[in-house]
Amino acid sequence: MKAIRLAEAILFCPGDRPDRFEKALRRADRVILDLEDSIAPQSKEAARLSVINALPALPEGVIVRVNASTTHWHAEDMQALRQLRQQCGVAPLIMLPKAEDIQQLKALEDFDVIALCETAKGVVNAQQFAKADNCVALFWGGEDLIADLGGRSSRAHNGGYYPVVEHARSMVLLAAGQCGKPAIDAVHIDIADLDGLARESIQAADVGFTAKACIHPTHVRIIQNAFCPSLAQRQWAERVVTAIQAAAGGVVNLEGQMIDEPLHRQALRVLQALDAKA
Numbered sequence: 001m002k003a004i005r006l007a008e009a010i011l012f013c014p015g016d017r018p019d020r021f022e023k024a025l026r027r028a029d030r031v032i033l034d035l036e037d038s039i040a041p042q043s044k045e046a047a048r049l050s051v052i053n054a055l056p057a058l059p060e061g062v063i064v065r066v067n068a069s070t071t072h073w074h075a076e077d078m079q080a081l082r083q084l085r086q087q088c089g090v091a092p093l094i095m096l097p098k099a100e101d102i103q104q105l106k107a108l109e110d111f112d113v114i115a116l117c118e119t120a121k122g123v124v125n126a127q128q129f130a131k132a133d134n135c136v137a138l139f140w141g142g143e144d145l146i147a148d149l150g151g152r153s154s155r156a157h158n159g160g161y162y163p164v165v166e167h168a169r170s171m172v173l174l175a176a177g178q179c180g181k182p183a184i185d186a187v188h189i190d191i192a193d194l195d196g197l198a199r200e201s202i203q204a205a206d207v208g209f210t211a212k213a214c215i216h217p218t219h220v221r222i223i224q225n226a227f228c229p230s231l232a233q234r235q236w237a238e239r240v241v242t243a244i245q246a247a248a249g250g251v252v253n254l255e256g257q258m259i260d261e262p263l264h265r266q267a268l269r270v271l272q273a274l275d276a277k278a
Helices: 019-026 041-057 073-086 102-106 120-124 126-131 142-147 162-176 192-207 216-226 229-246 261-276
Strands: 008-014 030-034 063-065 093-096 113-117 135-140 183-185 211-214 252-255 257-259
Touching: 008 216, 019 030, 019 041, 030 041, 041 073, 041 192, 073 126, 102 126, 113 126, 120 126, 120 142, 120 162, 126 135, 126 162, 135 162, 142 162, 162 183, 183 192, 192 211, 192 216, 211 216, 229 252, 229 257, 229 261, 257 261
Parallel strands: 008 030, 008 211, 030 063, 063 093, 093 113, 113 135, 135 183, 183 211
Antiparallel strands: 252 257
């Protein structure tokens, strides 16, 4: 299994568009072949067949978002993926949408799973998912969450998330962090709002998300740039690491700023992000 790496831009691609699979893989760090929300009911079978046929030729680390456990399509998705593994030894990462109960992950214990927390119950239970042995990352979604809560919009007029959505975002990030699992930030659904995407991506990188998903190829580079530290951030991180090393640990005064172990770890994260893009 190719683990989710720091600073990845992960692009969704509809499972019924096999003509886009290779192009998406060239554009993004990783691709999610979607069998769920982007696929109409009448196209589910065709999408599944397209994904199954394509997977043997695709690189390791491709994600397949199957249909939710509460749908009849889920069992059909998993049966096809298990048959593929038996026949070809191919086992993609599984993204489980609308994850709500730990039993849903246990039913997929023969696969590595990204739990998508996008309902009230799913967000509240995020910590349980993160503790599961086969859970390799947590992902969250605001639009399904608001629909589940009976709301009308996830964002205020200024484009920022409403507090309840930010709270859900934070809960998923904290659950992942507690268990040492990667957290993937949600997509920015306004395709034309590149400035809003950039702000949101920088915030995601700043607070500790490992990666961010997107729904359009034009979003990939913006996410990658947001996760890549600026020159000023890099220079600060290098000075911090040098100062801590010179002091053999402990607390140092660097240009009027008290630098201790938490800031040292933040500096190391900056340099880790640079290494990820090297």
